[in-house]
Amino acid sequence: MQSFYRANLAAMAIIAVSSSAGLGAANPLLGTWKVENLGAQRNSDGFDYCSANPAFTFTLKSEIMFGPASPGQPAPQGKNDVTYLVSGNTIYVSSSPRFVDAPKYTMLGPNEMQAGQIGNCRYERQ
Secondary structure, three states: HHHHHHHHHHHHHHHHHHHHHOOOOOOOOOOOEOOOOOOOOOOOOOHHHHHHEEEEEEOOHHHHHHHHOOOOOOOEEEEEOEEEEEEEEEEEEEOOOOOOOOEEEEEEEOOOEEEEEOOOOOOEOO
16 A cells, blocks of 8 residues: 555656646756865765765756766766656655655755765755
8 A cells, every 4th residue: 555655656746847847947956066075074984975976967857977086087977867856945866757765955055955865965066
């Protein structure tokens, strides 16, 4: 029964995103973002999760995640087709038809956001 409700909630969320986009609702996450204070945000286990994903680019239908660059090598990147769910200052980004466990990004201002994944890293718009 719980999966039935989750499926319906996901379907309503996709409809809400489609309806909002049709009405001209803006997605404040779109654009290119770079981590603030690279190397300065370590978790209690000593690992700097923010350095593992130092940059993101969000377009209307995709997310590009950048890894750390190596000397003489460009930053590796991965691209996913995604759907967004914008709820106030929170944006969920899903590469599947559902938003259950989707990564969450919180807008802290027009040019600053916080990734809700491990590390809760803060990013600045570029």
